[in-house]
Every structure is written in C-alpha cells, then in structure tokens.
Amino acid sequence: MSSLTPDGGAASIGTVDLGIVLEAGGVALVLDIRDGGLPVVVHWGASCGPLDAAAFEALAVAGVFPDAGSEVDAVVPVSMLPELSRGWSGTPGVSGSRDGAHWSPRFRVTGLAIDGAPVVDAAGAAPASGGRRILSSGPASVRVVAQDDEAELTLALDIELTGSGAIRTRAAVRNVGDDVYGLDSLMPMLPVPLDADEAL
Structure with a gap:
C-alpha cells in the first residue's frame, strides 16, 4: 500500500454507484458503493466466480438482514466505516467532534482508484446491457476518497486483497x-460471521 493521504490518489468523480469484485487465493471480496456512500462488504469468503449485474444485486440483497421493526424504518447497510448519520445505531467508524458539533459525519465518495489507477467512469451510465457497473480484478488495492463538506472532513479508505487472499484495510481522516x-x-470494520471464534 502506498502512503495514505485523504486528499489524493483517486480521480474526482460524481455520485458513485459501482460494484467491485476482488478475487485471489480462493477468496472473494465484493464491495458495493451505492449512491455515493462508503463501501459496504456484501461478500467476504469463498470465491464466487464472475458476477454480472443481476448476480451482484442478488448477492447484495442476500446479505441484508430483514427489518425487525424495532430500531429504524428501513434496513441500514453497514459500510466499512459505519455512520450514525445514515441510521447506524452501533459503534461508529469515525468518532469525534468540533467541540460537540459535527459528531456524526456523513461522507460522500468523491474519488476511487484501483491499484493506483483512477476509476474515472465510476459515476457514469450503466453498461448498455443494463444493470449496475461491476469492476472485477484479481488481488488489488482499492482507494476510496470521500468528504463531508458540512463537517469539513476528508477521508481516505484503503482496502486491499492480497495474492494469498488476506484483506488489509486502513483509513485516514483530515x-x-x-x-x-x-x-x-x-475504526474500519469488516463483517465477521456470528459463529467466528477467532479474529487476528
């Protein structure tokens, strides 16, 4: 991974609506970046093979817990840096304030790069075949740059799938x-199954 700065390393783009599939070492990491929000991990596990837009959407929907009717009116997708401003009621990924103000940032993705190459069409129209734009790669590093104009914060989030199938992530706020x-x-977060009994 290169040096991490919240203001560089990715193309500046419009509202991002993109799926990213990384596969290596028998492991797949599937990221959903929807409506400019931070990435949501929709699959982290065994290789899932090639995904077209319909298969990607089915995988994304399958990972959504049903609405239990007790906390919020809609199911809240949990991003890699969960945000209270989007309805998450657990531990936030970014915690802080300006003397009590701006304690709940709402980041909007403004840039994206894969292995250092800016993804300039992430906000473009869907492919001619219809559905969402899906980018697939082998082992790679994804850099997501985001900002919250009101809170005056910028964010860089790096997500890397190594050749052996290990995942590394880090974040910086400016x-x-x-x-x-x-x-x-x-605190960048990754989903862990309820039956997991060891985390490294």
Whole structure:
C-alpha cells in the first residue's frame, strides 16, 4: 500500500454507484458503493466466480438482514466505516467532534482508484446491457476518497486483497476546517460471521 493521504490518489468523480469484485487465493471480496456512500462488504469468503449485474444485486440483497421493526424504518447497510448519520445505531467508524458539533459525519465518495489507477467512469451510465457497473480484478488495492463538506472532513479508505487472499484495510481522516476537530477513534470494520471464534 502506498502512503495514505485523504486528499489524493483517486480521480474526482460524481455520485458513485459501482460494484467491485476482488478475487485471489480462493477468496472473494465484493464491495458495493451505492449512491455515493462508503463501501459496504456484501461478500467476504469463498470465491464466487464472475458476477454480472443481476448476480451482484442478488448477492447484495442476500446479505441484508430483514427489518425487525424495532430500531429504524428501513434496513441500514453497514459500510466499512459505519455512520450514525445514515441510521447506524452501533459503534461508529469515525468518532469525534468540533467541540460537540459535527459528531456524526456523513461522507460522500468523491474519488476511487484501483491499484493506483483512477476509476474515472465510476459515476457514469450503466453498461448498455443494463444493470449496475461491476469492476472485477484479481488481488488489488482499492482507494476510496470521500468528504463531508458540512463537517469539513476528508477521508481516505484503503482496502486491499492480497495474492494469498488476506484483506488489509486502513483509513485516514483530515480536518480541512479552520477550527479543531477532535478525532476520538477511526475504526474500519469488516463483517465477521456470528459463529467466528477467532479474529487476528
């Protein structure tokens, strides 16, 4: 992974609506970047083979827990940095404030690169065959750049699938405002099955 700065390394683009499939070492990592939100892991496990738009959408829907009718009116997709501003009620991925203000940032993806190559058409029209745009790769590093204009924060999130099938992730937040932003925690998260009994 290259050096991590929240303001570089990815093309500036419009609203992102894109699926990314990385496969290596018998492992697949499938990311869903929808409506400019941060990436959601829809699959992390055994290789799932080639995915067209319909198969990708089926996989994304299969990973959504049903609405239990007790917390929110709609199911909240959990991104790799869960946001309270999008309805997540658990531990947020970014925790901090400006002296009590801007404690719930809402990031919008503004740039995307795979292995350092900017993805400039991530916000473009869907392929002629219909459905969502899906990018597939072998082992690769994905850089997502996002910002929250109101909170005056920028974010860089790196997600890497190595040749052996291991996943590495890291994040950096930058305050682009004039006053102090106190960052309490920055915790990229990956989904873990309920029956997992060991995490490294």
